[in-house]
Amino acid sequence: MGYNTRQREALLTYLSDAPGRHITVADVCAHFHERGEAIGTTTVYRQLERLVDEGLVSKYILDGNTPACFEYVGAQAHRRGGRGQACFHCKCERCGRLIHMQCDELEGIGAHLALNPMRTVFYGVCGDCRAADGEGGAV
Amino acid sequence: MGYNTRQREALLTYLSDAPGRHITVADVCAHFHERGEAIGTTTVYRQLERLVDEGLVSKYILDGNTPACFEYVGAQAHRRGGRGQACFHCKCERCGRLIHMQCDELEGIGAHLALNPMRTVFYGVCGDCRAADGEGGAV
DNA sequence: TTGCGTGCAAAGGTTTTGCATGGCA
């Protein structure tokens, strides 16, 4: 089911060293470029696609002019697994961060509407920014 | 507050003739191209941006490789207005349709988390497709 | 007349594809 090349090993190590972090293709290329062991952009795209197919990595597509980001989620089952499985994300329109959203109501809605957490990205204002505004909402 | 050009009038007529329909820039160009009264792509982008600013049109950004789509919503207030204001959308991963989502729980969640309906697009399976599967869920 | 709108051309960005080369098994 595919070869284990140097590039694949390096990429997988890099990703799994930071589970839950949001990493773009550009991040990956820059990381290896700095260390002198460059990987071609095309290869990064293709390996990430393979890793997504294999369930080791989740891909989150943001809006059109923003690069997609990837996240190591390990080898768990996609739904109802342990920690590390796909969860919803929210892109904060104020501070720009992409944050994990864990909220029982949200999971209920998600199940009710058969939503796909791997692709659904919310746009809104994160808890920190709302707190800074003095509204005091909690995510 | 801006001129009323032939292109703007034509675009506004086209959009308002189909309120609630999801229309891309390519749709607009194709429509006018067929009728021999072509409009430049750049102009469509710029006029749509103006219409969004004016609140007559809502813009929905789907995933990275999909063109944004626009929808005539009339001259209502953005939030808590009458029918036609911005609402959440769901892109069905089975049939590909982009459907309006109206659901009290969802609006509650959206307000709770300060979500932006103009940009938040859910990915999941629409009610029709789930019904066809015999699961019988309702949106 | 003044200033905005238009639209061609070109650039911006991310992602995909063609193809020859190189490495895994």
Next chain:
DNA sequence: TGCCATGCAAAACCTTTGCACGCAA
């Protein structure tokens, strides 16, 4: 050896920007 992975170059795609021209008011 056979097949897949690699990576350069180029294309595809949507969108934005530069600039000269034209039209609205």
